[in-house]
Amino acid sequence: xxxxxxxxxxxxxxxxxxxxxxxxxxxxxxxxxxxxxxxxxxxxxxxxxxxxxxxxxxxxxxxxxxxxxxxxxxxxxxxxxxxxxxxxxxxxxxxxxxxxxxxxxxxxxxxx
Amino acid sequence: xxxxxxxxxxxxxxxxxxxxxxxxxxxxxxxxxxxxxxxxxxxxxxxxxxxxxxxxxxxxxxxxxxxxxxxxxxxxxxxxxxxxxxxxxxxxxxxxxxxxxxxxxxxxxxxxxxxxxx
Numbered sequence: 001x002x003x004x005x006x007x008x009x010x011x012x013x014x015x016x017x018x019x020x021x022x023x024x025x026x027x028x029x030x031x032x033x034x035x036x037x038x039x040x041x042x043x044x045x046x047x048x049x050x051x052x053x054x055x056x057x058x059x060x061x062x063x064x065x066x067x068x069x070x071x072x073x074x075x076x077x078x079x080x081x082x083x084x085x086x087x088x089x090x091x092x093x094x095x096x097x098x099x100x101x102x103x104x105x106x107x108x109x110x111x112x
Numbered sequence: 113x114x115x116x117x118x119x120x121x122x123x124x125x126x127x128x129x130x131x132x133x134x135x136x137x138x139x140x141x142x143x144x145x146x147x148x149x150x151x152x153x154x155x156x157x158x159x160x161x162x163x164x165x166x167x168x169x170x171x172x173x174x175x176x177x178x179x180x181x182x183x184x185x186x187x188x189x190x191x192x193x194x195x196x197x198x199x200x201x202x203x204x205x206x207x208x209x210x211x212x213x214x215x216x217x218x219x220x221x222x223x224x225x226x227x228x229x230x
Contacts, residue, residue, distance in 0.1 A: 031214075035214075037214045039215060039216060039217075041157070043157075048222055048223055049149075049157060049217070050220065051217060051218050060218065092156065092157055094215060096213075099159075099162070099171050100171075100173045100174070101147075101162075101215045103157045104156075106156045106157075
């Protein structure tokens with residue numbers, strides 16, 4: 001199984017400041033079709049997970065442009081340019097190239 | 113609007129069984145892969161099982177193989193998972209999710225809680 005490792009596991013960020021989460025996979029997520037199947041999901045407190053980023057860097061419908069994803073192969077990053085109160089929650093990276101789909105441990109983001 | 117509504121969770125003794133359901137609406141259900149993802153209390157997300165559009169292809173995480181069976185009724189727009197031989201470690205909120213390809217879970221239900229305890 002592909003292991004997804006996120007760092008840090010928690011972040012406390014003043015409002016308006018940037019935040020960055022790293023995600024590393026134990027195998028390359030680059031498929032033979034040329035696409036990289038790396039996703040970012042956010043689970044806000046008391047809610048179901050929601051898709052933020054797909055294909056490393058594409059924002060899902062309705063996701064603010066302060067969220068951006070980058071990376072390739074086995075190293076990926078989610079950045080929030082200016083953290084807002086509504087961004088609190090747990091962020092998960094996930095790989096979809098091989099079954100079982102596997103998630104990182106999650107990074108809890110709170111407002112300082 | 114896509115809607116996914118899970119039901120069927122509850123308290124069950126170790127070794128017991130449940131059938132979880134997910135009622136889907138707002139999209140052509142038969143055209144999509146569907147998955148179950150679970151979350152143990154205070155823990156992270158774990159993919160459990162997936163099924164393709166016509167129900168002919170099913171995949172499971174190793175820890176549930178032989179105990180869980182995913183199915184879908186395209187006429188009823190419903191996804192199911194039969195969970196048997198339940199263990200304490202199966203205690204979790206079970207979410208159904210629509211997979212639009214390679215793990216792109218674009219819509220999730222609200223979840224249904226399964227508690228395995230004597």
